[in-house]
Amino acid sequence: GESVGLHLPTLSVQEGDNSIINCAYSNSASDYFIWYKQESGKGPQFIIDIRSNMDKRQGQRVTVLLNKTVKHLSLQIAATQPGDSAVYFCAENKRNTPLVFGKGTRLSVIA
Amino acid sequence: DSGVTQTPKHLITATGQRVTLRCSPRSGDLSVYWYQQSLDQGLQFLIQYYNGEERAKGNILERFSAQQFPDLHSELNLSSLELGDSALYFCASSSGPNYGYTFGSGTRLTVV
Numbered sequence: 170g171e172s173v174g175l176h177l178p179t180l181s182v183q184e185g186d187n188s189i190i191n192c193a194y195s196n197s198a199s200d201y202f203i204w205y206k207q208e209s210g211k212g213p214q215f216i217i218d219i220r221s222n223m224d225k226r227q228g229q230r231v232t233v234l235l236n237k238t239v240k241h242l243s244l245q246i247a248a249t250q251p252g253d254s255a256v257y258f259c260a261e262n263k264r265n266t267p268l269v270f271g272k273g274t275r276l277s278v279i280a
Numbered sequence: 281d282s283g284v285t286q287t288p289k290h291l292i293t294a295t296g297q298r299v300t301l302r303c304s305p306r307s308g309d310l311s312v313y314w315y316q317q318s319l320d321q322g323l324q325f326l327i328q329y330y331n332g333e334e335r336a337k338g339n340i341l342e343r344f345s346a347q348q349f350p351d352l353h354s355e356l357n358l359s360s361l362e363l364g365d366s367a368l369y370f371c372a373s374s375s376g377p378n379y380g381y382t383f384g385s386g387t388r389l390t391v392v
Contacts, residue, residue: 264378
């Protein structure tokens with residue numbers, strides 16, 4: 170069946186280092202992928218998205234990479250800051266179907 | 281402020297009771313989605329409405345129901361509540377298929 174999973178439940182990084190959060194998906198028909206950030210007590214916040222016809226997309230300090238061959242998605246955060254501490258979810262979407270979320274990775278930034 | 285408004289923010293109720301959670305989508309968004317997030321769990325899709333009509337159903341219990349009104353706000357009704365229903369309930373809206381969702385800040389439901 171369809172599933173979106175995360176390789177690591179927790180990730181600790183030093184402030185200023187780059188962070189890489191990984192995600193695997195199983196549905197090759199998925200055509201849209203999103204990363205969300207959820208801070209404690211808040212709703213998920215959109216970070217960046219990528220469509221299946223792309224393999225890389227950059228935002229402000231964030232880059233999403235999509236490898237369709239191995240069904241892998243990653244989120245790279247440059248120069249990680251304390252404010253980046255949160256749970257990060259990847260989500261998968263096929264046209265006209267609701268987003269399916271992974272369990273999340275907790276990112277802790279060590280000052 | 282994401283533009284998606286959820287009320288109430290917190291709700292404490294007893295087992296067996298019924299509650300209603302309310303969501304106002306972002307202006308212009310026709311789709312509303314309800315998700316449940318239990319402790320240390322991801323977001324589980326419950327149900328989607330588009331312009332007043334049910335579009336998709338996920339792992340929603342029969343004790344739960346929802347609707348979307350002509351003004352596009354949505355309500356999630358939870359009845360015969362059990363301790364295991366304690367969770368965060370999020371509403372999200374989007375402007376169309378294959379677009380990112382905007383989430384509200386959630387309703388934290390505690391069943392005692």
